[in-house]
Amino acid sequence: MKRRNKRLGIVVSALAGLGIATALVLNAFQDALVFFITPSEVMAKTEMPERNFRIGGLVEEGSVIRDPQSTEVTFRVTDTAESVTVVFDGILPDLFREGQGVVAEGRIGPDHVFRAYNVMARHDENYMPAEAQEAIERAGHPGDAAGGY
């Protein structure tokens, strides 16, 4: 009986040690583990990174401008505090729309315009029938359903 408990003790304490080590490692690599950074985090940087990165947020209402001659589209990504202008030439995902979550890959220029080579829609965790969404909008809370951030 004693040896069994000793073995259990070894297994449990090894697991605890491993857990703590993992937590420390994940904490240290926090910056590398985020899939995108927010407009506020971009604006907080004194120097704009000269490499590709991802920026994520909501497509600002009324900011989408489509070029009638090409597939180029300009919009602003916002986290409600700050916003960044994004230029993208290509096919947008079906779920891309104003007020919805979006993640853009690309790099930012000295003019603080983000030139994206890829745009992905980010869905939130809400699922509802169309009627429920209309009811929410009628009640005067537009965008409530898109509050995935």
Place this chain on the structure above:
Amino acid sequence: MSARPRIRWFRFSSPPAFHALVDRLVPWLWGGAALLAVAGLYVGFFVAPPDYQQGNSYRIMFLHVPTAWMGMFLYLLMAIYAIIHLAWRVRLADVMARSLAPTGALMTALALWTGSLWGAPTWGTYWVWDARLTSSLILLFLFLGYLALHAAATDREKGGRAASLLAIVGVVNVPIIYFSVKWWNTLHQGMSVTATDAPSMAPSMFAALLLMTLACWLYAAAIGLRRAQVEALERSADAGWVRRVMLGETDAGTGQHDGDPGSAVLERGRH
């Protein structure tokens, strides 16, 4: 005599008793899984309304979410069995862990596959290396690695011990998968269903999800137990009770066999 029949759980850690228990349980589990899956698919396809944004493509979550949950849960269960195996040297615990691994790998692969199919129209990409997706892929590799390690040693007991150790080490990945959408910015959305808050979806959608989840549970239990039963038979192929089971000399489920402690299993409690 107490009115309630007492179940003596420790009996089921003996292989013959386990064998009889599985024979009794598995048909019910299969039946339940089939019924619940039919009900879940019906509600999911015909009762639940289309989503206000995604239309019908969201319905893949009725397969995606239960399989993803099941993959994580099976890993957790496998790791618990691995601890029991290593700490108490219970051979049947290793049999159970080994039997859950293929189903766990299947569930995780299905979750990755369905998620990828959903991601293409919704996100605009099949795959990204965000924390949720990457940690789920690691889970699949852990299941496959466990199976490979289990089979690597010529001696099944040795392979089992090494694989159990891997299962225990890998368990740190499960909370990382689960909380990844909370801890870091991910492309994957946050949790729709949590223990504390009301689910953020229409009730009929949630009903379909629940039915499919239960179906998934019963399926995994049925196939996991049956696999464990076969594995236990293989491992004690030269034991007396196995010979009796294989030759059909005794119906192990009735416990009618006279005198032999190995086959006198699972009497229906004591009334």
